[in-house]
Every structure is written in C-alpha cells, then in structure tokens.
Amino acid sequence: MPDTVLVVGAGPTGLSAAAGIAAVGKKVVLVEKENILGGAPIISGYARLVPSGEWAKDAIGRMVGRVEANPAVTIHKNAKVAQLDGEAGRFTATLTNGQTISAGAIILGTGFTHFDSINKPEWGFGTFEDVVTTTQVEQMVAAGRIACPSDGRVPERVAILLCVGSRDRQIGREWCSKICCTVSTNLAMEIKELSPKTDVFIYYMDIRTFGLYEDKFYWKSQEEFKTKFVKARIAEVTRAPDGRLLLKGEDTLVKRPIVIPMDLVVHAIGMDPNLENPQIAKVFGVGLERHGFLDRGEHYTNTFSSTRRGIYVGGAALGPEDIDSSISHGLAMALRAVGDLGALDHQAA
Amino acid sequence: MTIHEKTLIDPDRLLTSDKLVVDGVDVSGQWNTMILPRTLKDYDPDFQNVIERYGGAENVHRCWQCGSCTNSCTMYALNTDFNPRYWIYLTLLGLKQELLKDRDIIWQCVSCNKCTNICPKDVRPEGVMKALAHWIEDEGYREKSHSSLFDEEFTRQCLDRGRIEDTELMTRFFRDTRQSLVALVRRGWLGVFVARMGKWPLLAEGHLAKFLARVPVAGPVRMLAHRLFKPRTQSWGRTGEVLRQYVQEQKEAAHA
Numbered sequence A: 001m002p003d004t005v006l007v008v009g010a011g012p013t014g015l016s017a018a019a020g021i022a023a024v025g026k027k028v029v030l031v032e033k034e035n036i037l038g039g040a041p042i043i044s045g046y047a048r049l050v051p052s053g054e055w056a057k058d059a060i061g062r063m064v065g066r067v068e069a070n071p072a073v074t075i076h077k078n079a080k081v082a083q084l085d086g087e088a089g090r091f092t093a094t095l096t097n098g099q100t101i102s103a104g105a106i107i108l109g110t111g112f113t114h115f116d117s118i119n120k121p122e123w124g125f126g127t128f129e130d131v132v133t134t135t136q137v138e139q140m141v142a143a144g145r146i147a148c149p150s151d152g153r154v155p156e157r158v159a160i161l162l163c164v165g166s167r168d169r170q171i172g173r174e175w176c177s178k179i180c181c182t183v184s185t186n187l188a189m190e191i192k193e194l195s196p197k198t199d200v201f202i203y204y205m206d207i208r209t210f211g212l213y214e215d216k217f218y219w220k221s222q223e224e225f226k227t228k229f230v231k232a233r234i235a236e237v238t239r240a241p242d243g244r245l246l247l248k249g250e251d252t253l254v255k256r257p258i259v260i261p262m263d264l265v266v267h268a269i270g271m272d273p274n275l276e277n278p279q280i281a282k283v284f285g286v287g288l289e290r291h292g293f294l295d296r297g298e299h300y301t302n303t304f305s306s307t308r309r310g311i312y313v314g315g316a317a318l319g320p321e322d323i324d325s326s327i328s329h330g331l332a333m334a335l336r337a338v339g340d341l342g343a344l345d346h347q348a349a
Numbered sequence B: 001m002t003i004h005e006k007t008l009i010d011p012d013r014l015l016t017s018d019k020l021v022v023d024g025v026d027v028s029g030q031w032n033t034m035i036l037p038r039t040l041k042d043y044d045p046d047f048q049n050v051i052e053r054y055g056g057a058e059n060v061h062r063c064w065q066c067g068s069c070t071n072s073c074t075m076y077a078l079n080t081d082f083n084p085r086y087w088i089y090l091t092l093l094g095l096k097q098e099l100l101k102d103r104d105i106i107w108q109c110v111s112c113n114k115c116t117n118i119c120p121k122d123v124r125p126e127g128v129m130k131a132l133a134h135w136i137e138d139e140g141y142r143e144k145s146h147s148s149l150f151d152e153e154f155t156r157q158c159l160d161r162g163r164i165e166d167t168e169l170m171t172r173f174f175r176d177t178r179q180s181l182v183a184l185v186r187r188g189w190l191g192v193f194v195a196r197m198g199k200w201p202l203l204a205e206g207h208l209a210k211f212l213a214r215v216p217v218a219g220p221v222r223m224l225a226h227r228l229f230k231p232r233t234q235s236w237g238r239t240g241e242v243l244r245q246y247v248q249e250q251k252e253a254a255h256a
Ligand SMILES: Cc1cc2nc3c(=O)[nH]c(=O)nc-3n(C[C@H](O)[C@H](O)[C@H](O)COP(=O)(O)OP(=O)(O)OC[C@H]3O[C@@H](n4cnc5c(N)ncnc54)[C@H](O)[C@@H]3O)c2cc1C
Pocket: A008, A009, A010, A011, A012, A013, A014, A031, A032, A033, A034, A037, A038, A039, A040, A041, A046, A048, A049, A050, A051, A079, A080, A081, A109, A110, A111, A112, A113, A114, A134, A135, A138, A179, A183, A269, A270, A271, A274, A276, A280, A314, A315, A316, A317, A321, A322, A323, A324, A326
C-alpha cells in the first residue's frame, strides 16, 4: 500500500498540504510546473500580503523553506502529471519528466490564472503604457518606487478600477474575485506611503472587503490615507493632448458625467480559472464546474473532495480564494488524504 | 437669500409668495421663496413587472446600477438628462412620477446598443428604453410617437395585403403625423434629401431634357396604379387575419 500522497501545484495550497502530510509522518511527492515554488505570490512578485502585512517573499518563502527542508517531501519542478492510472488507494502517475509515482491519494492545488486585461480593450491596457495591473503595482511597491512606465515620473493621481475581469457577463466572468477589493485598498495605502503627494482614487461598484478586512483595509485607507472612493464603472480610458490619461464615465452618485485626468490607471485584475483546467480535468478524470474552475463534491462530510474518489481539490483551483483560506484548505486536504491512506492500510490488514 | 441653481429644482417644488408669514412672524421681503422638500413616499414594486412584459426589457431586474450604460450612451453625450441607468433604477423601485418627468426624452434612444454591449449584467438597456417609451404611450402620458405611427401603418398594410405600398405608407404617415409634404419639400428635410440626389442643378442649369431623362417614370406610374388598386400578395387569403389574432393573443398573454 502506498504511503505517499501526490500533491500537484506548489502555491500556498499545495505547500500547506505538503507540510501537513509530512508532519504526520507520511511521504509527499510535490509536482510543480514552474521552476520555482510558492505559486502566484512568488511567481508574480507580490509585495506585502493582506492581511498580515508581511512581504510575500518572506511569508511564502517560509512555507517554501519548510517544505524544501523536509526529507519526507520529494520535489519535482518543471514537471506536470502526464498520465494517471489506477484508482483511489493505488494511483500511478507518470510525470512529464519520465518519472512514475505511486500514490494513495492526490491533492490538486493547481490554482488560478490572472485575468488578462487585454480582454477589456476599452480600459486602455496594452494601448497606453500608463495603464497597468495590480500585479505590476505590487512589483513597483516591492521595488520601493511608484512610477509611470511611460516616462518614469511619479504619478500625481492614480486611479484603481475595481472588478476588471470579474463580475462581467460580457466576457463570461460571473464571479467576484474576492480578494481584489482588499488588495486594492491596501495598494492605495502603500502607494500613499511611498509617495505622500500622490492622490489615489478607487472606482467601485461595491466594496467587498469582507469580514475583518473592513476596518483594517477599507476604512483605514479612506480615513487615514485619504483614498477617494468614487461610485462609477468607467466607460473608457483615453489620452489627453498633454499625454495624461483621461477617465470617462458617469459618477452615479452626483448623476454627472466625469472626464478626469490621471497619471496612472490600475486594473484590479480578477482570478480566472487556471487556463490548464480542461487539460487537468482530463488527465485526472475530475469535473469542472460551470465557470471553469475544478468542481467539488459534497462538502459537509466529504470535505474538499473532487468529483473523483481519492482526489482532493482546494485553494484557488476551486474558485477565487485568498491565501489564508488556501492554507486552511491545504491542511484540511492533508487530513483527508492521510485518512485515506490509513483506511486502506486498515482494509489490507 | 438667492437660490443659485434654480434649474436644479423641480418647478413644482418652488413656492414663491409676496407676503409670507411663518409662525406668526412676517418674513416678507426676506423669504419670498421656499423649496418643498423632496421626499420619496412610496414604491410600486409591480412596475418592474409591467415593464418586463414588454419585449426587450426582460432583464431589467438584473441591473446593479454601475452606470456603464449611461456613460457609454450616444444620447447622454448630447444631453446629460438622458440617463438610462437612472431610469432603470426608477423602474426597479417603481418611482413612476419621477420617471414621467423625463417622458419627453426617453423615446429619443437611437438604438445604437452601445449600452447593451457594455452592460456587465446583460440587462440590455436599449430594450428597456424601448419598453419605457412604449409604456409611456400606452398609458397615454404622451402622444403616439412618429415611429409608433409609422409602425402601425406598416403593420396594418402587411397584415391586410401581405405587402406594403411605399407611396401609401408615406402619404398616410405624413397625414397621421400632420406633416405637409409640400412644406417638407420646400423647407424641410425632404427638400434637402431630394437636393442631395443631385437632380435640381440640372434643372437650374437649363438641361430640361437631361433632367427629365433622369426622372423615373415607370416606377411612379406603377406606384400610382398600386395606390388605386391595392394589390395583395398572391394567395395571402386569411394569413393576415391569423397573424393579427396571434399577435393579439401574445400581447394579452404577456400583459395579463
Ligand atoms: C494581484 C493579486 C494580489 C493578491 N494578493 C493577495 C494577498 O495580499 N493576500 C491574500 O490572501 N491573497 C492574495 N491574492 C490571492 C492569492 O494569490 C491566492 O489566494 C493564492 O495564490 C492561491 O493559492 P493556490 O496555491 O491555490 O494557487 P496559486 O498561487 O495559483 O498556485 C498554484 C500553483 O500550481 C502550479 N500549477 C498550476 N497548474 C499546474 C499543473 N498542471 N501542474 C503542476 N503545477 C501546476 C502553478 O504554477 C502554481 O505554482 C492576490 C491575488 C491577486 C490576483
């Protein structure tokens, strides 16, 4: 009977699952398609995380270090599962690097793909250099300087547009990406910290800084950092003769058209289903839900099950998710997977 | 004190008086103008259902007031009172009196569908504008619009004869909309239209033969004949009657 769990994806979800399994004395094979571990926060170079305020490279770096240092974890980077045979209790996975792995259970922590702003051309990304995404601003904050890509000047005014690539039937994205409101209010404060003279405006339809993120991010950003909140969904971003960007829209609260100059426009991009999900569904024989994320089974008593026995799904693979929740998913899945190994040992005896 | 932006206040809320006594104190001269507070007193939750029953407005309940329709709107660019988002809000809450204040502009939607293309909730605001305009006419809050009169005549001819006669359609349209053909040619858009066909200059320059050669003859003669004898599409039979009945049934079912 295999005493190994196969964990696919080394983001916060997979890293947490791997650490959990190893902690109770079972073996882990961790397969990651990139050449670095840590998932989106590391690959995309996020700055300080919400809600902890810790730098991503430190916080997620610790998660990576813990797994790398554990002899019970075998890591395959630059690899994916090419083929899966067998069933719950005795899976055999063939990796793209030629290795075969026997595993009793499988955990999918394959995460999400960032929304590509090119798909909303009216908001200027790809047309104007000074229209950027939250991931780019995360990288600016991490590098310690906020600047307009076009000429390197420090922006006087920054506009953050919420819900770019989320909550939009026109482009088939009928979900809220959950974390971008909080991330954006946090970025507004970070921008202000780096450049106190910069004014930051957030264009919103709703503010969804859920739970304890309300006062810590939304209120603080408004009250202490003087972020301005404007209730409007922008129609288009164009360029003024002087080279600045122009936001056009309707301020719904004053019922007036707005044409406001900005130096930097930031898209708060959403979380799409992992582009590879159709392929992942095929290889692992698991289902997709209607938005294209991986589907899950009954959650109350068959927690974090996929649609296939012996395979578990959690984190942003299931739908937009934040890091703290993803870590909890990972640990819960570790318990499920280890429980499966135990049950099978029991049967065999 | 003067009121700086009188234009922002509905006229029916402006009270002016030459002599004003408040609580026994004569304040004439200082306070000759009062503004009644604007208070929403009630909602008509059924109004949304009424509007949804018009074709095209089925999705009005989906609106979350983001304003994308308004800020992309062709008409809004010309007149900021033309505000689809606002009217949809009034529709959802059933604030009919507020809506009716704009009864004279709602019909101006040009059906460019920019709003429909941008709406993140797929409300299809263009259809809602059409539904509101129809409702306003159906309830008699406005005279029938030119386009409604045109539609009615067009549909009548289709159903009666399975075809339309352009001359009859246009003459009846001008009659129903009380427009004089002569005046339109001489001073109105029809004159401009004809001028743009580039035939008048020939006449002005004295090329009478050339002008006449370019004036269609056979067509107008045929039109005149059709105008007099009103031909029907072959084997049209009872088709029109059946269609008319079907349309009626559908309308009754939708608005029941
Ligand atoms: C701009 C932005 C800022 C954010 N900031 C925060 C924040 O401050 N705080 C917070 O809580 N959350 C934040 N989030 C959300 C956070 O990124 C996610 O919650 C988190 O990354 C989810 O972790 P995950 O492991 O499930 O997925 P991911 O981080 O996407 O990790 C998935 C991993 O699986 C790998 N993988 C994918 N497919 C395969 C495959 N077929 N085979 C092998 N490996 C595969 C990927 O390469 C990746 O390493 C932010 C999101 C965005 C978009």
